[in-house]
Amino acid sequence: MAEEVILLDFSPSPFAMKARIALREKGVHFDLREEEILSNKSPLLLQMNPVHKKIPVLIHNGKPVCESNIIVQYIDETWGPESPLLPSDPYERACARFWADYVDKKIFPAGQAAWLSTGEDQEAAKKEFIKGFKVMEGELGDKAYFGGERFGFLDVSLIPWFYAVETLNGCSIEEECPKLVGWAKRCMQRESVAKSLPDQHKVYDLMSEFRKKLQAQ
Amino acid sequence: MAEEVILLDFSPSPFAMKARIALREKGVHFDLREEEILSNKSPLLLQMNPVHKKIPVLIHNGKPVCESNIIVQYIDETWGPESPLLPSDPYERACARFWADYVDKKIFPAGQAAWLSTGEDQEAAKKEFIKGFKVMEGELGDKAYFGGERFGFLDVSLIPWFYAVETLNGCSIEEECPKLVGWAKRCMQRESVAKSLPDQHKVYDLMSEFRKKLQAQ
CATH class of the missing domain: 3.40.30.10 (Glutaredoxin)
Known part of the structure; x- marks a missing residue:
């Protein structure tokens, strides 16, 4: 079948x-x-x-x-x-899961708050969002990908958020996180990633509509 | 070594x-x-x-x-x-992970709110907490443990919260979730679980202190 x-x-x-x-x-x-x-x-x-x-x-x-x-x-x-996307070593696997969980628990809520709030709240949320990326910059260090030489689980988890930063929040992280910028370029050269990222203008329009709906609720 | x-x-x-x-x-x-x-x-x-x-x-x-x-x-x-605690089949493993995540995302916040709030808010949180357990009752069905005949990952994830219900929130779920009550008894007969559950009075005293500190913040 x-x-x-x-x-x-x-x-x-x-x-x-x-x-x-x-x-x-x-x-x-x-x-x-x-x-x-x-x-x-x-x-x-x-x-x-x-x-x-x-x-x-x-x-x-x-x-x-x-x-x-x-x-x-x-x-x-x-x-x-x-x-494989996850490492074969149980300890490295636990680390990959930990950081993917960190992305969901810290970077996603800060990004969402930066998108949905205004004024001072928005500035605070943007700072928190960038802080999350700086933590990830430290975790990446001088490696090509988070797991080393191979694209893997944590790269899959973070690249969509990195892509969202400049589209949605007008945050430029080039200066703050130069290594992540290099990493993101490597990721986006992969066919799997390039084919999966939507048109940024379409994202912006759809997310603006989403924000209006949420704010109206 | x-x-x-x-x-x-x-x-x-x-x-x-x-x-x-x-x-x-x-x-x-x-x-x-x-x-x-x-x-x-x-x-x-x-x-x-x-x-x-x-x-x-x-x-x-x-x-x-x-x-x-x-x-x-x-x-x-x-x-x-x-x-093994997790099933060997990838689909069953995904299901166990999904429900353990549900416990963290739905049952824990509702339990925490039921403990930290008062009055109408507390009643609403208790209802939400019980609702989460009723969903788990449906998921358990007539099985001995969530994974079938063997104690496993999802049992490990849920039993501490079940134990917390009556200790902390004064919620009796005997009537609402009779199958879960039977499951909890089976779990608590295991040495691993019995040795890991703290004295309920000690929990109550410590958590009361914890609540005071949180409310004072």
């Missing part, structure tokens, strides 16, 4: 970007279904992720996997063992 | 309980160091978890692992492959 792989997606979402990058790193053919998450969630999304009702959802032969870091680990454990 | 395994602990913490249970399930000998997290974090804790400055921290031969779910996975991948 041929495999059926569907990704319930929303192209500007950094969480969904992670899943797209991981699938493409592994050379998995998948059916990408764009959700109207702002206005009209599909019955399939509500059926496949009844708990959180959020994208991304990976549906593999009818079975759903939810939450982006869990999806990326599932992809890594299911396809392409010859090109 | 003999292994050195240290757990930086705070006995009433459900997060720390997970690490204690997992180490005992695997028969790992460890040096348990109680932290005074309310008043005086040790230099070792600040050195080993400079990012979050929180317990639990597992220190294995001098190297730290932080964040409870990551610690439990590290323990599972490092010791006792003959008694």
